[in-house]
Amino acid sequence: xxxxxxxxxxxxxxxxxxxxxxxxxxxxxxxxxxxxxxxxxxxxxxxxxxxxxxxxxxxxxxxxxxxxxxxxxxxxxxxxxxxxxxxxxxxxxxxxxxxxxxxxxxxxxxxxxxxxxxxxxxxxxxxxxxxxxxxxxxxxxxxxxxxxxxxxxxxxxxxxxxxxxxxxxxxxxxxxxxxxxxxxxxxxxxxxxxxxxxxxxxxxxxxxxxxxxxxxxxxxxxxxxxxxxxxxxxxxxxxxxxxxxxxxxxxxxxxxxxxxxxxxxxxxxxxxxxxxxxxxxxxxxxxxxxxxxxxxxxxxxxxxxxxxxxxxxxxxxxxxxxxxxxxxxxxxxxxxxxxxxxxxxxxxxxxxxxxxxxxxxxxxxxxxxxxxxxxxxxxxxxxxxxxxxxxxxxxxxxxxxxxxxxxxxxxxxxxxxxxxxxxxxxxxxxxxxxxxxxxxxxxxxxxxxxxxxxxxxxxxxxxxxxxxxxxxxxxxxxxxxxxxxxxxxxxxxxxxxxxxxxxxxxxxxxxxxxxxxxxxxxxxxxxxxxxxxxxxxxxxxxxxxxxxxxxxxxxxxxxxxxxxxxxxxxxxxxxxxxxxxxxxxxxxxxxxxxxxxxxxxxxxxxxxxxxxxxxxxxxxxxxxxxxxxxxxxxxxxxxxxxxxxxxxxxxxxxxxxxxxxxxxxxxxxxxxxxxxxxxxxxxxxxxxxxxxxxxxxxxxxxxxxxxxxxxxxxxxxxxxxxxxxxxxxxxxxxxxxxxxxxxxxxxxxxxxxxxxxxxxxxxxxxxxxxxxxxxxxxxxxxxxxxxxxxxxxxxxxxxxxxxxxxxxxxxxxxxxx
RNA sequence: GCGGAUGUGGUGAAAUUGGUAUACACGCCAGACUUAGGAUCUGGUGCCGCAAGGUGUGGAGGUUCAAGUCCUCUCAUCCGCACCA
Numbered sequence: 001x002x003x004x005x006x007x008x009x010x011x012x013x014x015x016x017x018x019x020x021x022x023x024x025x026x027x028x029x030x031x032x033x034x035x036x037x038x039x040x041x042x043x044x045x046x047x048x049x050x051x052x053x054x055x056x057x058x059x060x061x062x063x064x065x066x067x068x069x070x071x072x073x074x075x076x077x078x079x080x081x082x083x084x085x086x087x088x089x090x091x092x093x094x095x096x097x098x099x100x101x102x103x104x105x106x107x108x109x110x111x112x113x114x115x116x117x118x119x120x121x122x123x124x125x126x127x128x129x130x131x132x133x134x135x136x137x138x139x140x141x142x143x144x145x146x147x148x149x150x151x152x153x154x155x156x157x158x159x160x161x162x163x164x165x166x167x168x169x170x171x172x173x174x175x176x177x178x179x180x181x182x183x184x185x186x187x188x189x190x191x192x193x194x195x196x197x198x199x200x201x202x203x204x205x206x207x208x209x210x211x212x213x214x215x216x217x218x219x220x221x222x223x224x225x226x227x228x229x230x231x232x233x234x235x236x237x238x239x240x241x242x243x244x245x246x247x248x249x250x251x252x253x254x255x256x257x258x259x260x261x262x263x264x265x266x267x268x269x270x271x272x273x274x275x276x277x278x279x280x281x282x283x284x285x286x287x288x289x290x291x292x293x294x295x296x297x298x299x300x301x302x303x304x305x306x307x308x309x310x311x312x313x314x315x316x317x318x319x320x321x322x323x324x325x326x327x328x329x330x331x332x333x334x335x336x337x338x339x340x341x342x343x344x345x346x347x348x349x350x351x352x353x354x355x356x357x358x359x360x361x362x363x364x365x366x367x368x369x370x371x372x373x374x375x376x377x378x379x380x381x382x383x384x385x386x387x388x389x390x391x392x393x394x395x396x397x398x399x400x401x402x403x404x405x406x407x408x409x410x411x412x413x414x415x416x417x418x419x420x421x422x423x424x425x426x427x428x429x430x431x432x433x434x435x436x437x438x439x440x441x442x443x444x445x446x447x448x449x450x451x452x453x454x455x456x457x458x459x460x461x462x463x464x465x466x467x468x469x470x471x472x473x474x475x476x477x478x479x480x481x482x483x484x485x486x487x488x489x490x491x492x493x494x495x496x497x498x499x500x501x502x503x504x505x506x507x508x509x510x511x512x513x514x515x516x517x518x519x520x521x522x523x524x525x526x527x528x529x530x531x532x533x534x535x536x537x538x539x540x541x542x543x544x545x546x547x548x549x550x551x552x553x554x555x556x557x558x559x560x561x562x563x564x565x566x567x568x569x570x571x572x573x574x575x576x577x578x579x580x581x582x583x584x585x586x587x588x589x590x591x592x593x594x595x596x597x598x599x600x601x602x603x604x605x606x607x608x609x610x611x612x613x614x615x616x617x618x619x620x621x622x623x624x625x626x627x628x629x630x631x632x633x634x635x636x637x638x639x640x641x642x643x644x645x646x647x648x649x650x651x652x653x654x655x656x657x658x659x660x661x662x663x664x665x666x667x668x669x670x671x672x673x674x675x676x677x678x679x680x681x682x683x684x685x686x687x688x689x690x691x692x693x694x695x696x697x698x699x700x701x702x703x704x705x706x707x708x709x710x711x712x713x714x715x716x717x718x719x720x721x722x723x724x725x726x727x728x729x730x731x732x733x734x735x736x737x738x739x740x741x742x743x744x745x746x747x748x749x750x751x752x753x754x755x756x757x758x759x760x761x762x763x764x765x766x767x768x769x770x771x772x773x774x775x776x777x778x779x780x781x782x783x784x785x786x787x788x789x790x791x792x793x794x795x796x797x798x799x800x801x802x803x804x805x806x807x808x809x810x811x812x813x814x815x816x817x
Numbered sequence: 818g819c820g821g822a823u824g825u826g827g828u829g830a831a832a833u834u835g836g837u838a839u840a841c842a843c844g845c846c847a848g849a850c851u852u853a854g855g856a857u858c859u860g861g862u863g864c865c866g867c868a869a870g871g872u873g874u875g876g877a878g879g880u881u882c883a884a885g886u887c888c889u890c891u892c893a894u895c896c897g898c899a900c901c902a
Binding site: 039041042044079082083084155156164165166167168169170215216218219222223225300301302303304305306307308333352423424426427429430431432499500501504540541542543544545546547549577578580583585602603614615616617619620621622623624625627628629630631632633634635637638641680684685687689690692693694695696697700759760761762763765766767768771801802803804806809810812813814 | 883
């Protein structure tokens, strides 16, 4: 009897792998490669179960492909810049750098105590100065290409702390630290021109079909939000123009539904619209109204979409086709970042416009009717249909009318066919310390000047105090003072740092570089060409839009800068679900976390990995269950202890299948079924839970017989299947009995699946009643006869209408009685 | 609010193409064994019913010989919404 001691076995193999550098990728580029990558973690302090899940999945892929003889790159790094380091500094007085690197050290130990097969030599942290150095060089290239520019943008500002706040730091419109109501401040910031790549980011989603989950492709498509429509100017009437001191004659609106234009009954501006701003600044609005607008502006964009609110401006514009007056409103649901920040409102055919019109008692003029049926009262009809009350366009269908109306506007030069995107340029400035400095210098004479590449990195000062007030780099006594790289005169460094999404937009390229060249170059074309794209990219669904879109954008930019030669970074994407406990996301504030260390201590890493892969398919949410963890532990224990039935062997045993008993045959069949399923899971389906269930079934079947060869063959295969999941115990058994020779590609023996009879279900009117056993290849007539006989009880007094035989599945007899 | 997903026994889940619903585990129940252990092993276990049988995949309709799977509506929960990463 063997005794399972997870600690001894796990320590032994973790040391073995470390000493033998078992998981370093080879530089032999003639081998077939697999690049397996999990989204790298932010070093928050300790691993949580979401991490364990993420890396258990990628590790299973990595180990499987190593078994298949592939050259596997499975790297790990830390996304180590970011706000939490500063929050910790504010809270505990720790230094962001020390806090970050202490966390990294701790988490690295946790990783290796879980047995993850990462390349140790390629570990990196994005806050490493070496990483910053190359990133800043890329930023300079992008600026020079015109892909990075400066413009004003609205930020959350706490007037008390004199600091910019992240959305997360705004709690109910107030500063998280001092509770001061926030204001919106217009500040100069840097933006990536991601919109320039909008069309390509959209079109290339097609290349990802099959490799990426459909839902992610749809989310990205909707996020880019390309829509075609009509843009035109709405002109103020005389009276309104005079009210505005003739400063504005018109404003621009965009609509995707020009066919509904005769139904316009009001127009709405975003509260941030320049006309509104002008009216506030020139005292054209009452204080009450101004206060209301202010409130709208500081409400989060999400809340603004919920309860509709508006204010009449007392202005009118002229409808471009009917010449009638149309009132101008401010509406909270109109967003300044989309289109022109102004809309024509057609309450009869748009739900939001409808709700708004109802609330403020504005006219609702229907101009589209359904092609079939009647218009429903008291509801916006948002489908396409046939036009009426639309002048010369009456009777046209929506599509034709859209075309004709756009043409009419273009011919009369009063509007233009326009394409709009929801996608906005990516703001990258952060007024914070713990991030990569933007390597620019402001010179009075030369304007914005790039730092010289030989001077990179522009590194962060370490003597810094993080108080939560102001911008730390700006407050530093000396750091920002420098000389202009162009003219040499005293100048000021840019004190904004970069959004941490920048680091995560190219780290997967950096991993392709062999460490001996790390100082010299970010990565080489040759290495990139070999390793990219990432074969399996695994991470949380919460990154479905932003991170993945930004990484795709950087890839395209790097391609256009000549660094790489492909369009998309991630061939296959697997989005994992969250880890829950008691039905809620594990979080410190809810107090429902489970510490991975405690699980490793109690049961071992293999148990943690097995449970997490067994409890649910990777894409689904995973409910933590303590006693199911125990069950995983017991399986491993059984798996280890029963290996004593195995005969030592250097090769897979040869078995004469025909001579076996029924139980022995069944056991072999189950083992090979598990193998077929495993190959399918590792290559196509990724449902590790069903693969593990298959192995458990095979184990149960092996246990019904005593044939030592069948046991040995079973373990030879099952250890190979399970090594990617429970590597320590599987390696231990494989070494002991098979000298590790079984950890390689396994071939499937078809002979074990051959059967001479099959069981068919018999249904009457689709309801399963009994089953029959028939010989393989039996004719349908015989099968039906057999089915009728065994189901005779349910057929008495009935008229048979139809008989259906579904091959190898069932017989359905349709009766009437 | 908009966009995306999910919903199956007491629990996590399975059912790959419309074809025998609940595989595999957890839990529970019963038994065996014992050096009394974090045991282990064997059997049972959707629900109602003594049974025959009925019923059953969030809810309501529909298509089909046949629906967890397809369609329409609806409810609940979760994810994202651009400065959390």
